[in-house]
Amino acid sequence: MTDIVQLSVRSLVEYVFRSGSIESGFRSASSLTDGTKAHQKVQKQYGELDRKEVYLSTEIAYRDLLFVIDGRCDGLLAGTADTVAGSQGLTIDEIKSTAGDLASIDEQSYPVHWAQAKCYAYMIAKEQELGSIGVQLTYVQIASEEQKRFAAELSFQDLELFMLELLQGYYPFAEQKRRHSGLRDASIKALQFPFPVYRAGQRKLAGSVYQSIADGRKLFAKAPTGIGKTISTIFPAVKAIGEGLLQRMMYLTAKTITRTAAEEAYVMLEARGLHMHVVTLTAKDKVCFQEEMNCTREHCPYADGYYDRVNEAMIDMLSQETLLTRSTIERYARKHTVCPFEFSLDAAYAADAVICDYNYVFDPRVQLKRLMEEHKRSTVLLIDEAHNLVDRAREMYSSELKKSDFLAIQREYKGSNSELQRAAKAVNDFFIAVRKEVGDSGVEVKPELPGQLLELLEIFVEHAQSELLAAGGREAGQLLDLYYAAQGFIRIGKLYDERYVTYVESVRNEVQIKLFCLDPSYLLKQNGKGFRSHILFSATLSPLSYYIDMLGGDAETDYSVVVPSPFSSEQLEVYMEPLSTRYRDRGHTRESIAVLIGKLTAKRTGNYLIFFPSYAYMNDIYELFTTQFTSTTMIQGAGMTENEREAFLAAFDADNPESLIAFAVMGGMFSEGIDLVGDRLTGVVVVGVGLPQVGLERNIIKDYFDGQGKDGFEYAYVFPGMNKVLQAGGRLIRSEQDRGTLLLIDDRYFQPRYQRLLPQEWKTADGGAPMIPEQYGNRDDSGRESFTRQE
Structure with missing residues (x-):
């Protein structure tokens, strides 16, 4: 049986014909292969008998493979009286757009464009049994709309020979892929779960993942830390590839450390025979080999x-x-x-599988553009630590600009490029007018798109683009950065709807305008369209209804699963201390908190992680603690390098002769995704309920959701804050052998609003006795508050 290779015309010709060097750092907004508006303007000039966006497909046997090639040609033009005999006057029109000068493009500038057009010409000529057919390249200059054409008449024999030469160039890659697919499918068929038995709940999670892929649905999975979520999602997805349900899987993460966990899962499966x-x-x-990242052929070999x-x-x-x-x-x-x-x-x-950041799928600025719809239909998204995607998506779909950047360009190009200087000045003047409106230290929030600013930015982008093209993107770092920032602002402006607000902040001479996405759920749904299935999983999708709402889910049609903790209550001691950590009370309770940490860590020699809601608060308690206790301590620094992070984690040695007390921040690099199993971690202290700092953006979010009939305070503050608490506390019990102590410090843990968000295993132990203090204000001999556990 002949193996079938399915591929698009574009994939085929780009593989064979692409050549030369990586372009310079500047790429215009409209590349030669991306100009929808220009295409439409040319197509509007077509006659009544001409056709546009014509889907074409053909089959060609080459050696031992059958190639099924398809694509969509821009135009199929009807004949005229003076056309070559045998062609029936048909002409394939391939349209390309450019922001550059058409004079610089000649007939042989882009062989890949001719190749694309010839493929379509072959398909039509073969289908309609033509002796020859016309082929035309139409180039359009974006700004001027000027057009330039090159045309040729090609015989079917020449086109057939061209296609065979094309397949000859592609064959080595296709053959390698065929061999690999055979090995992959056979290895998956024989693959067993990489552990002797499933942990409690693992089989339930893995089964839910497979069923969701089979049914083509989204799955929201809440599964406890330590259950083995990574292998429980990857393994059934691998099996789905073996069953022909999928061709590709994408494992999306927010942090490097969770990427490592996914890599380790694949290593484990490969050790058991997987070939993928x-x-x-x-x-x-991070991967650039050069000391200075300059992506030009002149600077980089x-x-x-x-x-x-x-x-x-x-x-x-x-x-x-x-x-x-x-x-x-x-x-x-x-x-x-x-x-x-x-x-x-x-x-x-x-x-077959890709491990990458969320933005390669959901961020329109950097997503994998060549992931065609046909590929999406056979791809599953495994979205790890999905709770992080809410705020990450808000960042992706928001954009901001500052007055000072345009003033700098206005000054830099005065005298050298008057048009660019005037365009930058016009934007700067707009910012000045806004500052007068809101005052030198004011804030203004509006639910309207700043249309005048967007018009000025369009003009600025046009002149900046011309300057950058002339300079080749070199020696223009500041302009290049602002060009992309302005383009991003314009792009987000096109997404702007009722889920956005525009806010202005004016502080002295600086003015910032931001298009702020309040609810990213709709855009997440739009950018995730086309994929066969989404598996969104985390230990802290709590409450589940909130995350289904905010991550573009549908409570009526999407699947959800909640997996209970597989660990026994005897593994975890939980204490709660009703000390206020509110900002106004921190001066009164900070000494008591330092003493509580000292007393807990003195009970048992081991390694402890102490989490705080901010660096400032952490540094304050750390200073108090180190003046009163002689324990070995570490503290998380802002902007730690990979080596510093690894050294921090390496210090958690099970054989440390003395206790190690490490101070860290909730929501930071040490509160998610790290595995300190066994005796590497003895206890965790969480100070506060993790609420984000009160600020403009959080209050805007609160007001928006209040207006939607929801609890804005919970959406803006409580749910994101308690998620950090759950992640931090989840570092403690990672396996059936782990034992540890968890101390939660804040009086709000006793309020129903926060209590209901705690995992069941944090609320009860020892046969169901609640973990609460015997009495508020229990004092030790020093007069400081202590903590106890009700038995």
Whole structure:
């Protein structure tokens, strides 16, 4: 039986014909292959018999493979009286747009464009049994709408020969992919769950994931920390690939440390026989080989000639490796002298599984653009620590600009580019008018899009683009950054609806205007459309109704599962202390809190994590604690490097001769995704209920949801805050062997609003006795408040 290879015209011609170097750092808003408006303007000029956006498909056998190739041509133009005999006057029109000068484009500038047009011409000629057919390239200048055309008449024999040469170039990659698919499918069929038995709840979670994929539904899964959520979601998705339900899986994370957990799960499965290509995407600035990141052929040998070498590099890596981690990609990138970041992106389109940040799917600025709809339909999204996606999405779908940036460009280009200088001045003048309206230290919130500002930005972008094209993007860092910021603002402006507000902050000479997304649920749903299934999972999707609402779910049609904790109550001692940690009370209770931490950590030698809602509060208690106690301590620093983070975690040694007390912040790098199993962690203290700091944006969110008939205070403050508490406390019990003590310090833990958000295992123990103090204000000999546990 001949194996079938399905691919698009664009994928085929880009693989074979792309060549040359990675472009410079500046890329205009409208590339040569992305100009919808320009396409539409050309198509409006078509005659009555001409057709646009024509879907075409063909089958071609080459060697031992059957290629099924499809695509959509821009135009199929009807014939005229003076056309070549045998062509019936039909012409394929391929439209390309550019922000550059049309004079710089000649007939042979872009062979890939001719290749695309020839593919469509072959399909039509074959379908209609034509002896020849016309082929036309139409280039459109975005700003001027000027057009430039190149045309040719090609025989069917020439087109057929061209297609065979095209497939000859693609065949090595297709053959490698076929061999791999055979090995992958056979390995999945034989693959067993990588542990002798499922933990309690694991089978339920894995079964729910598989069923959701089979049914093509979203699943919201709340499963406790330590249950093994990563393997319980990856394993059934792998099995779904083996059953033909999927072709690809994407494991989306918010933090590097959870990315590592996913990599380790695939390593575990590979050790048990799995053969899959799994690629990890790492941020560009982290993998760049150069001291200064400058993506031009003049400055970077890995960018120079990248497309001439990447196909060979890809086949080499995919033939030899399966787990394409950062180190593996870097090794092959150096071997073949290709950019490691672009190489990883190209590998992602060829891989069976991708581990990456949320933004590669949900952020319109950086999402994987070549992930076509047909690929999405056979892809599942595994969204780890999904509670993080709410605030991350707000960031993705918001945009802000500052007055000072436009003033700087206005001054820089005075005398050298008068049009750009005037455009920047017009935007700066708009900011000045806004400052006069709100005052030097004022705030204004409006539910309307600033239409005048967007019009001025369109003009600024046009002139900035011309300047950047002339300069090649070099020596223009400040302008380049502002160009992209203005483009981002315009892009977000097109998404603006009733879920947005515009707010202005004026402080002295600076004015900031922000398009602020209050409810990202609709945009998350839109950007996630087309994928077969979404699996959103976390230990802290509580309350579940809130996260279904905020993450674009539908309570009526989407699936949900709540997995109970697999751990026994004897593993965890929970204490609560009713001391106020509210900002106004911190001066009165900080000494008592420091003493509580000292007393808890003195009870048993071990390693302790103490979590605070802010750096300032943490530093304050840390200073008090270290003056009263001689324990070994560590403290989380702002902006820690990867090496500093690893050193911090390495200090949690089960064999430490003395207690280690580490101070950290809730919601930071040490409160999620870390596994300190066994005796590496003895106790956790959570100071406060994690509420975000009261501020403008949080209050805007509160007011918005109040207006929607919901509890705005809970949506803006309580739910995000308690999520941090649950994550921090969840560091403690990670396996059946773990034992530990959890101390929660805040009087609000005794209020129903907060109590109902605590896990059941934090509320009861020892046969169901509630964990509450015997009495408020129980004092030790020093007069300080102590904590006790009601038996």
